[in-house]
Amino acid sequence: MYDFRTEGIGQDLEGRPDLPKPSLVLTAGEAFRVPGEFAGSLLLDTFADRRVARLADPNLGQGRPVLVIPGFHASDLMTKRLRSHLSQRGWDAYGWGVGTNHGLTDEVLDGALARLDEVYGDHQQPVSLIGWSFGGLLARWLAQERPEWVRQVITLGSPWRPEGEKTRTTRMFERSRRAHGLSERAESVIDQLREPLLVHSTAIYSKTDGIVPWRGCALEDKDGPAVENISVPSSHMGLVMNPLSLAVVTDRLAQDPAAPEPFSWRRMLGGTLRKAS
Template identity: 40%
Template sequence: MRSTAAERPPSPLLLALELRALPELWGYLAARPILDRAPAGDGHPVLVMPGLAAGDGSTVPLRRFLRRRGYHAHGWKAGRNTGQPGLLFALQERLADLHERHGRKVSLIGWSAGGLYARELAKLAPERVRQVITLGSPFAGTADVSNVKRLYQFLSGRRQDDPQLRARLRQTPPQPVTSIYTKSDGIVPWQRCIETAGERVENIEVPGSHSGLGHNPAVLLAIADRLAQPEGAWTPFARSGWRRLVYPAPARGEG
């Protein structure tokens, strides 16, 4: 039986195109005047989690952008993302500390594997989480089908797929959830980043690479729009006006 695209890693061509991440960083710098016109926030705390094998250094551009928009943006302070379940314990303490320090619910942003932790944190401590935004996070599958499979196995110590883990990751958090993804992802199959459509669930497609999602101007503008919503008054992302040129309308089944 022929396998589907979601059951295969992205093609070697898409993997090679991940080199776009550097030009996308230049684009982030050039787009500063546009990014500074994004909706301002209400000052609530935001916890940002990096991708596999990365640390807080990789999320500096994103956190700087969020601070310029008025948020209290924080790194996860958990070192390198190894994909190990034990990191969840440290992250629960980090979330509790930020919630207590600011006296407000915390929005969670997770890039790639960081998004898996963001979703699990939201399920474990729903009373402390405002919303969840993931960037290229394969929650609808595990790293067994990706171009970082062996790296994940090395860092996490997992040698084979875990059906129970896969089922748990697929469960949707109880808060508003936004999955931002790119169909030209060279690391994970984009189909595994699609959330099931729901009342407070959405998927936003952007152009670009997986490795550049954390500083892609289209991603940052979408994040600013989502975070600027009043707490308890979540509405779907509006693809009107100029946004139609940047954010494709979701196909059936993409939410």
């Protein structure tokens, strides 16, 4: 990500050392893992038998709006699998409609904010925000800008902490900065999104992520009034299509943010098996 720190080398302003980047083995493995994760999610949604298909309750989302923000250098095409999964289960899932996410440019910031305003205006109810990777940072910023219009925030492999800023894509961010520019608001946006959120927030990440250090994605109690961390076995790119990741997102969206039931693999999978029998 962008390094706006003005003092210290290899550590943040509080003296915490930078988290190590994922191993090159995990990074190289991303290309091999993603096709299987994509196929697995298609199997879940398309080729499941009638008993399991009953789990895709079209009324589960009750028409509530969800805005999905893609990661760096990604567009709505990369989040289509996730949005399709949610739409089948009754949510109104929207792409962000800004094109490719080039980072903290004025086009990205203004476009994301305008899209949230549009979705909220259409539904006249708080919007759930899902941000993948760098998109999760934008989701946190939107929730700071419009807390009354946001139902909850779910981040997918989003290294929002200062000590998690160095990733396998840092050089890409620097190239993008030179090619597309950087908003004058960029540093203040980063400071703002790192403040505690006023809405319920869930961090979903993978300890086998090949792009970002997963510890930089985690939440702590001081990061908001209601926070939770959920680890899934997934690649970084696969977090928007991995069957287990999609199941966790669905489970969290179905909760009442004011009184969510704590996440439990046993509860979620146990309920799935009971419904399928």
